[in-house]
Amino acid sequence: MLFFMPDAGRIDDLTGRVVIITGGSRGIGLGIVRHLAGRGACVVITGRKQERLDALSIELTSGGTEHLVLVADVANRDRAFEVVAAVIERFGRIDGIVLNAQSFRPVTPLLDVTESDMDLLFDTGPKGSLWLMQAAVPHMISRSWGRIVTMGTSMGLTGAAGYGPYAASNEAIRSLTRTAAREWGRHGITANCVLPASAAHRQPPGATDDERSLAFAAMYADNPVGRDGDAEHDIAPFVAFLLSDESRYVTGQTISVDGGGIMRA
Numbered sequence: 001m002l003f004f005m006p007d008a009g010r011i012d013d014l015t016g017r018v019v020i021i022t023g024g025s026r027g028i029g030l031g032i033v034r035h036l037a038g039r040g041a042c043v044v045i046t047g048r049k050q051e052r053l054d055a056l057s058i059e060l061t062s063g064g065t066e067h068l069v070l071v072a073d074v075a076n077r078d079r080a081f082e083v084v085a086a087v088i089e090r091f092g093r094i095d096g097i098v099l100n101a102q103s104f105r106p107v108t109p110l111l112d113v114t115e116s117d118m119d120l121l122f123d124t125g126p127k128g129s130l131w132l133m134q135a136a137v138p139h140m141i142s143r144s145w146g147r148i149v150t151m152g153t154s155m156g157l158t159g160a161a162g163y164g165p166y167a168a169s170n171e172a173i174r175s176l177t178r179t180a181a182r183e184w185g186r187h188g189i190t191a192n193c194v195l196p197a198s199a200a201h202r203q204p205p206g207a208t209d210d211e212r213s214l215a216f217a218a219m220y221a222d223n224p225v226g227r228d229g230d231a232e233h234d235i236a237p238f239v240a241f242l243l244s245d246e247s248r249y250v251t252g253q254t255i256s257v258d259g260g261g262i263m264r265a
């Protein structure tokens with residue numbers, strides 16, 4: 001059985017698709033929201049801070065994008081089901097989920113990592129991703145079509161001193177993604193994990209232009225493309241492909257969208 005989206009258009013046409021983006025109020029998530037909005041998708045954005053969501057809602061309204069913003073901590077399983085209920089009430093369907101949000105902790109050597117460090121990264125990483133899958137996937141199964149995009153990090157593959165809980169939790173996300181691909185593939189649902197690189201928004205706010213250039217030069221010295229990724233124009237187009245009908249034969253994969261930086265490994 002082939003699972004074509006009956007109303008699927010061109011590869012870049014996401015018109016009318018309903019996509020939830022967790023952590024869509026800043027950074028990579030925000031770039032994805034803006035890109036999908038530009039392609040005609042209806043976007044649902046979650047995050048913890050109401051003021052960030054309100055600012056984005058004003059921007060999307062002025063651009064004429066159908067959207068919904070909801071305060072939701074991804075670690076809260078009940079809230080994941082409330083978010084999905086609100087989306088179904090508003091739009092009647094869910095086509096895609098982009099499981100992008102994760103909370104972070106300062107860099108900590110393994111010997112100093114605490115139980116609460118591990119809990120935060122696992123609660124907001126693999127567990128948070130699973131809760132929204134559990135809430136949304138039955139609605140995808142009912143329409144025999146769905147797209148799941150998770151976010152991981154190359155640090156999970158390579159290891160990264162000081163980032164133990166983050167790296168480990170992201171490997172758990174990749175593993176869940178592969179199981180999701182196996183369990184739901186025959187329902188027309190794909191699940192893939194993106195390893196992005198787009199760190200400009202993570203530079204310290206007080207950093208000078210010189211400090212930023214030095215930090216980026218060091219970070220991207222061995223990167224074939226040789227620069228930071230732009231969330232909206234470099235990362236999001238690939239996420240849009242994974243959300244589209246044309247990606248139907250790609251599932252269970254980890255794809256680095258990082259200018260080839262993964263080849264450092």
Ligand SMILES: NC(=O)c1ccc[n+]([C@@H]2O[C@H](COP(=O)([O-])OP(=O)(O)OC[C@H]3O[C@@H](n4cnc5c(N)ncnc54)[C@H](OP(=O)(O)O)[C@@H]3O)[C@@H](O)[C@H]2O)c1
Nearest residue numbers: 023025026027028047048049073074101102103153197198
């Ligand atoms: N930036 C990179 O180069 C890079 C590299 C590899 C992987 N990644 C992955 O890509 C994803 C996005 O990274 P980023 O750099 O854009 O992150 P970011 O700048 O820290 O943004 C995170 C977003 O998620 C929201 N958020 C954080 N914790 C949340 C929670 N518990 N519940 C709901 N929303 C939450 C934040 O909004 P609120 O604060 O309002 O909640 C914000 O909108 C992450 O999964 C990260 O691991 C990023």
